[in-house]
Amino acid sequence: MLERIDWKSADAATRKRALSRPSESGEAFEAARRIVEEIRVEGDAAVRRWAERLDRWAPDSFRVAQAELDAAEAALAEGDREAILAAAGAVRRFHAEQGYRSYEVETWPGGRAERRVTPIDVAGLYVPAGTAPLVSTLVMLAVPARLAGVQRIAVIAPPRKGQGVEPTLLGAAKLLGLDEVYAIGGAHGVAALGYGVAGLPRADRIFGPGNAYVAAAKAILAQSAGGAAADLPAGPSEVMVVADATADAELVASDLLSQAEHDALTQVVLVAFSNDFVDRVEIELEAQLAGLPRAGIARAALANSRALLVQDEDAAVEAANAYAAEHLIVQTANPRALADRVRHAGSVFLGPWTPEAAGDYAAGPNHSLPTAGAARAYGGVTVEMFQKTTTVLELSREAARAIAPTVERLAALEGLDAHRIAMKLRRDRAEAGR
Template sequence: MQTIKYPERNDWKKILSRPSFDTSSLNNTVSKILSEIRERGDAAVFEYEEMFDKVKLNSLAVSQSEIDEADKLVSDELKNAIRIAKANIEKFHSSQLFETKKIETVKGVTCWQKSVAIEKVGLYIPGGTAPLFSTVLMLAVPARIAGCKEIVLCSPPNKEGKLHPAILFAAKEAGVNKIFKIGGVQAIGAMAYGTKTVPQVYKIFGPGNQYVMAAKQLVSLRDVAIDMPAGPSEVQVIADEMTDASFVAADLLSQAEHGIDSQVILTTTSEEFISRVFHEVEQQLAKLPRREIAEQALENSKLILLRDLQEIIDITNEYAPEHLIIETEDYMDIAEKIVNAGSVFLGSYTPESAGDYASGTNHTLPTSGYAKAYSGVNLDSFIKKITFQEITKEGINNLGPIIEVMAENEELFAHKNAVTLRLK
């Protein structure tokens, strides 16, 4: 990890840069695969599964017998944990249900919105270096609460052509309708265009590697909506000299083990605290099973010493972290001043792991600075709002002349005439 002391503001952008990769050749590869899926459907999916996931499948769909088998392979302890996490996610997202209100803007003119679920949604669940069954809950639970009629899930199979048992158990618990053994770009293409086996969906959700992210962005240009642009995972920790350095080190490493392109950042005003955290990171890193992954992620990571609290707040809002952990004594005061972050974790007893799994908030969040403009996944992500208006005779008499004046001044006389005829 690189230690940076008292950087000048005009250097912040460079210091806060995320790991970058040349994606030009990647996009060409992804476009070719997507075109094949669009033109040849299932046949192309089978071929790419054999090429990339190294498995020759007989069927893309997960059968009921496979779901039943998975149920027996998941321990009672994990089943209980998944059910508790699901209940908390359900409780939090249910609180976001939209309430319709009719508003009379002018006497005789009534306007309102209706919340309607997106009928068909696709969920992509990575299954490579870590089977993210928690992401199944984060996406399928709000989709079901929203009222999505068809919830389609794709995840890459192992060499035996099976999905991880916990992914299947979580999918069953969360109410997924259809599950497919498809990974990578071919999964995104199958859900975006539809094949004989895989239904076409209207919006695709879920994290993935650079190829998956590129595929999502390409299909979103004209074929299907996506949850958000996303990149490698990241966390920023704000701490002071009173914070437990072992907690901070653990928080940084919990994010670093996600992938080699993850990024972790510590911001503090205490140089002595940075030394303590650095020592703790080395101690804890040595014991991690995913040590090699975390070590590479730490090469992209920084310990930043700043002059005062205001600089910390300003640099945080500039970085717009996916995850922000505030472990200072006055964490609530700092939190009030944060305007750009995906999800915020407050106090020494609130690790990011809580939001990743079971506290109830969603862990599908904007990365790469997109938190300046995007929200994380929530109930609204699975719905659309349709506006309605009803105008009575009294209403058109009250509002009509206003519309006529505006239409005439925009030189849209047919617009004006549509009102004039009614006024007469």
């Protein structure tokens, strides 16, 4: 079921293939580029054309009516309402420790430099809802946006084919205090939000995971003049589980399947220390697949997945750092000792009592994480991502006089004479008492 690769004997090409993601083909990127470019040029007309083609849903207004949000919230079962609020509470407690701070420093005598922190004006939240309404993603994005002080939060979510957004997601949005929701998703929804067309606001930054097309659209917008910034590369989900002989094969299989059921392009990777353990995990995978409603999706994901066989923990750490997983689960005799050596991972889950599923829903840390190896350079969504900093500088006469020789010398060194003169004029006036 899982392709087995011996990590020690694998050459560089084999290792590269073993660590590649199924979503790495350029097909999604090129399709998203076409959609984004058409919407940039044509605006509303292109948005509606793609919405009709991909979602069979292009109403006069993509915005979900307030009455529909109210009705969806009222229809939430009491148990669901309590679970959403409990999860939001845990996420709020974890993220409340985050956020940039303002400060002031005297860098020269009489020279005051300060940093000012302000939230972005408009945050766009992308919430996947095509095959499963990810209420948890809404919680993970809305809570830090609120903590950052964002005044306008616009949510976009893919409608069900030929229908509106799944009611549970709408109810959760209203429960969390969000009243601006748009029934549009995919690359066309991202582009509409990024450029502010088809009745959607122009987002300063777009947050949230999605499929390969959504991830590509976010990346394209972030590189385009006038396009919205992106939070982080967050495409199809993935997990790596490092498990030694002390691990429970049933639990390991359940962790692999809890990711595999997301999407056919999801990838799960097992790092094991023996073929015997992989055999036991595969037996458990088959047994658990039999009872899964999304077994077909999970099997498709498993077809893109791997089992890496390692000889010791050094090799396991090497493989984990090379893969840079979105989610890393460590089920070994001493999980913290191994995990402390891993530098590249979006989020780490230690020991047999810590399933990644807990992190997906209610543990507190954010589940919107970097995928496809981006954990080498990115972390998950934070309050800081919804903020920006502005520096403010004020020099007194004395500070201008003190700093001038340094500025003038460096400007001359770079051959930028207007810079030198701008500083020298102030030094001359300061020295003359003017």
